[in-house]
Amino acid sequence: MAAVQTRSERALNRVAIAAVLVITLLFLAPIYWITSTAFKPRNLATTIPPTVIFEPEISPFVKLFTKRSQLRAAPEPEDYAAAPWWERLVFDGGEKVVRSGRGDVQLSGYPNRFMNSLIVAITSTVLAVGMGTFTAYGFSRFKMKGEADLLFFILSTRMLPPVVVAIPMFLMYRAVGLNDTHWGLIILYTAFNLSFSVWLMKGFIDEIPKEYEEAALVDGYTRLEAFFKIVLPEAATGIAATAVFCFITAWNEYAFALIMTNRRAQTAPPFIPSQVGSGLPDWTVIAAGTFLFLLPVAIFTFLLRNHLLRGMSFGAIRK
């Protein structure tokens, strides 16, 4: 970059910064909306114009996690007094927490769906990245017949939109009993992410000079040892970037999850919108569910941010 900037360059720079700011705000607006709604009292969630300044509360989260029923009349004062602070928040909203015969609090469907999402997304990411790394290493380091065709074939599995294969997949899954199971979704997401993982990892591994492994080979290591001691650490950046992409895909996937699962293995994406349709929607609860759903990807991406940044500009700044 030139050390000296002309006046027009400086002006152009300012315009560019302003444009970036506007775009960033545009992108952040929905996230702000969801986040603020998740902490709003119910009566402020749907005001026009939207309420910007309000006293945040966590009643939407309490409602999100508990099974509730409508109250016809105000609660008995002694019930209200005996209830813990979080249950009072539900009373205040004109609802009560459903308890079992023994008095245990009944959970809503959300925590389970959230756990399902975590299990499916993490397992399929580990599988897709692990198998993808091995496969990519093979493609990168060994000559084989029809290498280009095979790679293209792997990529071609991404060419059909999921909706097209969803119905046949559903029928096949029903036949083998994978419907509404964690493994069913894990296998699907792994298969879907694998092609992407192979291609991305091949690019990263191609960038690692072959001499590193050759040096390890003559230094007395086997190829497998060289792979684990040299290639994997060198490919850490690529693995992190690939993992983030695979995780996001698996975490956000909606179409397959909607069709393949309903109760036992349902993930959060099809569950959250299903709540909109049941009676008069409580938007604060839906916003709370969406807000929590955004967190894992945000945290995961944040933890791997250094790797990711290097991964994006791989080859450009390395060496």
Add this chain to the structure above:
Amino acid sequence: MTQIELRGIEKHFGAVQVIKNLNLAIADNEFIVLLGQSGCGKTTTLRAIAGLETIDEGDILIDGQPVQHIKASHRDIAFVFQSFSLYPHMTVFENIAFPLRATRGNRADIEREVQAVSKTLQITHLLAKRPSALSGGDMQRVAIGRALVRRPKAMLMDEPIGALDAKLREEMRAEIKRLHIKQGSTTIYVTHDQVEAMSLADRIVVMHEGVLQQVGTPHEVYARPANMFVAQFVGSPVMNMAEVTVSEDAGHARVLVRGAPTAFDFPSSLTAQLAAAGAENGNLTLGVRPEGVLVSREAREGFVPVEAHIIEPLGSHDIIDLQVGAQMLRARTKSGFVPRPGEAVWARINPAQAHFFDSSAGTSFGIRL
């Protein structure tokens, strides 16, 4: 104590044959340099010895044992790459210790060995650093340290200083030579730089298009090149080559450069030697290095008049292009000996430095005058 022997090595990359029937015996503690242009098969030969490349035919023997079917990791040979190939995610210490950890020696031994080798290479102060923080020369010192640390049977080096700048290259050349004298391990060194080859080698192996051209000490390769390729590849500036016809006249052999008006005088024994070697006019090439072309500023007995065409002053000496017929003959003179281009001078060829080659086959007739 390591001898390496190559017997009838053949190697193809697809349809291209990169090594053709290569035979070579390397003695213990010898410093061998494989010299040739890129693509001549020298690096492939080196990688085959290390076990990084398979061979199609022949045997590679280390201490009499065939190793061509043994994996690289079991050949106990160290390899230094042109790209240094230091592991970026490890410190210098870990890099040097890496080969020792393969054999799972104990911590204290490893520490001691690494310290010892880094002391020899004067890189002790770098041990905690990462390779990316090192200069090119230091990287190569570390790479050599990693190769030396487990006392391998042999050291293989593939253009180890080719990536360094000229000044550093000279420094490292001296360092490698010093190290070899001190440590004395069988070393095979690949380079395309004939100066490196001349200065380092006990013996030079010249290769061209997968075929071994000549094996000999630097002096042998320089003074008695086996063919026109070796003659022109080794030495700078390049050896002069000219098609000549030889005749006998009044007790002298007369060597006439094609198209030149006057012939050079040679001792009469030349004709007999050429006849004995089976050389014929019309298929005869004269080779002479610039220092074998003698230049005089006045007419003298046995000197032929020529014109100085271009003068390249190089400080310690000048290189002068002399026009002989249609040919240019490059001569080496004292600096400033011929003051201006275009000047008429007289030249003679020193018979002791003349080489005669078969023009079509390229081989030397081996004539010494």
